[in-house]
Amino acid sequence: QVQLVESGGGLVQPGGSLRLSCTASGRTFRRFVMGWFRQAPGKEREFVAAINWSGSTISYADSVKGRFTMSRDNAKITCYLQMNSLKPEDTAVYYCAADDDYTATVAGRGDYWGQGTQVTVSS
Numbered sequence: 001q002v003q004l005v006e007s008g009g010g011l012v013q014p015g016g017s018l019r020l021s022c023t024a025s026g027r028t029f030r031r032f033v034m035g036w037f038r039q040a041p042g043k044e045r046e047f048v049a050a051i052n053w054s055g056s057t058i059s060y061a062d063s064v065k066g067r068f069t070m071s072r073d074n075a076k077i078t079c080y081l082q083m084n085s086l087k088p089e090d091t092a093v094y095y096c097a098a099d100d101d102y103t104a105t106v107a108g109r110g111d112y113w114g115q116g117t118q119v120t121v122s123s
Helices: 102-106
Strands: 002-007 010-012 018-026 033-039 046-051 058-060 068-073 078-083 092-099 117-121
Touching: 002 092, 018 033, 018 092, 018 117, 033 068, 033 078, 033 102, 046 068, 046 078, 046 102, 058 068, 092 102
Parallel strands: 010 117
Antiparallel strands: 002 018, 018 078, 033 046, 033 092, 046 058, 068 078, 092 117
């Protein structure tokens, strides 16, 4: 089993920044693909970003390209989502996911999920 715990959410003004973290425990973390998803009230969960185990491949949703940056530190068994130039439409609960397969992770079919952290962008 793998347990994922997100942190770093909060309230931020439009144009501001936040950095989310996702720390894993349990099974070996290093070779897992990691992903970030978000779900706004009344909307379906959507893909935000994913990174392979070496960090050599990273994917982003079009809506966050150029504003969000995903990274990972395998020594700390943690991945990050640096969010800049935040907009009110970025308001959502952000979830971390992990899986062995990159395609499955991007598609939202990851085996492991965190409980989520709330991000609110408002003035």
